Amino acid sequence: MLLPGPVPQGGHVTRSAVIVNPSKVVDLDERRREICAALAAANWPEPLWLETTPDDPGCGMAVQAVAEGVDVVLACGGDGTVMAVASVLAGTGIALALIPSGTGNLLATNFGITRDVRAALDVAISGARRRIDVGVVEGADTVTGHPGTFTVMAGMGFDAAMVGETPDDRKRRFGWVAYVVSGLRNLHRRRMPLRIRLDGGRWMHRRASSVLVANVGRLQGGIPLLPDAAPDDGWLDVAVLTPRDITDWAQLAWGVVLRWGRTPRLETFRARRVEVLTSRAEPRELDGDVVAPARRLMAEIVPGALLLCVPAERG
Incomplete structure (x- = not known):
């Protein structure tokens, strides 16, 4: 069972991770420069950069980010990337930020986060943090063993x-x-x-x-x-x-x-x-x-x- 973790106090970020789905980004190098420049301008340290693979939509990368002790994970991809990362972060108290790059981007759409990368980064850097519910589906485990979330x-x-x-x-x-x-x-x-x-x-x-x-x-x-x-x-x-x-x-x-x-x-x-x-x-x-x-x-x-x-x- 997933259990809510404590809400982090204060806005200081000691480490962040970017989990990106390369297939959803036209120019990966440019996207990396754009994200890293925005985080540096906000005085955030250089992020841990992790790319998904056809065999792992983001679960394993999120596990690595948690093990590295990050405060925030920026998911740059579509709904599948967000779902995979969220399945790992749920219950950890580590914040999830959305950089929509897919087709539906349903979670981002429901919160008014657009595909404009600069605007999405502003939300990650200076926006609010809100606890939301997640649903868990029995018998729909991911490839890394995390529940279908x-x-x-x-x-x-x-x-x-x-x-x-x-x-x-x-x-x-x-x-x-x-x-x-x-x-x-x-x-x-x-x-x-x-x-x-x-x-x-x-x-x-x-x-x-x-x-x-x-x-x-x-x-x-x-x-x-x-x-x-x-x-x-x-x-x-x-x-x-x-x-x-x-x-x-x-x-x-x-x-x-x-x-x-x-x-x-x-x-x-x-x-x-x-x-x-x-x-x-x-x-x-x-x-x-x-x-x-x-x-x-x-x-x-x-x-x-x-x-x-x-x-x-x-x-």
């Missing part, structure tokens, strides 16, 4: 199939819009017969296209699927999508975008532990990264486990 949301069904079928080159070229093509292709996907249980209560039976278990509420493109979700309230917000055809999908989409009082074909719940069981193995994803298909998705919230660098409030 998500900061934004876990999904099963349509959303995971859509993410898994979107080629990396298309994501690099078109950004989050690249998901639209694979999304349209999966609109006729069979719904999942499933059972869902919240906090050990009674089992509810549904036929759903997708189940999303969220820590925050915005999807790619800033779509407010769960506008009441908060990253530090100690709850998981659950969305069960049950459209049967194209018409249902259209009504659901308009309901979400226009924020109707009751969106057709969308049920929402709130819980600290969520269990989903299906009749067949289904695609699953954590923060936009596909994990092994399975017949179950079991997620639990860990309140205040991750210390995140966020924009300072303007007053």
Whole structure:
């Protein structure tokens, strides 16, 4: 079980690490010069520079950073890099800063951190630090043995199939819009017969296209699927999508975008532990990264486990 660590006192940083995914950066040398120059200007020591590999999206690098005694880790990559680093930093009290460089950048988007590198570095250097919750999914361990951790949301069904079928080159070229093509292709996907249980209560039976278990509420493109979700309230917000055809999908989409009082074909719940069981193995994803298909998705919230660098409030 992940446990929250103490919030560091004071703003002095004795050591930092940059964990970068080279495949998400056009000019790696220039990015390194830019980051190191900004940290030096803030009187931060030279950072530990660690690059991810195809076999390790960032977990092993984060373990090394923790062992080196850093105060802050700057994750420069996409959602997969952030998820990997967060899975290690959760519970350590070491702050995570985001330098968005991927396609979705869902955690950064939910906190108003843009792809502007200079602005993101300003948040890391002089922004506030906020404790946020993380979700842990059983049976979704990473390659280094750390639990399947998500900061934004876990999904099963349509959303995971859509993410898994979107080629990396298309994501690099078109950004989050690249998901639209694979999304349209999966609109006729069979719904999942499933059972869902919240906090050990009674089992509810549904036929759903997708189940999303969220820590925050915005999807790619800033779509407010769960506008009441908060990253530090100690709850998981659950969305069960049950459209049967194209018409249902259209009504659901308009309901979400226009924020109707009751969106057709969308049920929402709130819980600290969520269990989903299906009749067949289904695609699953954590923060936009596909994990092994399975017949179950079991997620639990860990309140205040991750210390995140966020924009300072303007007053």
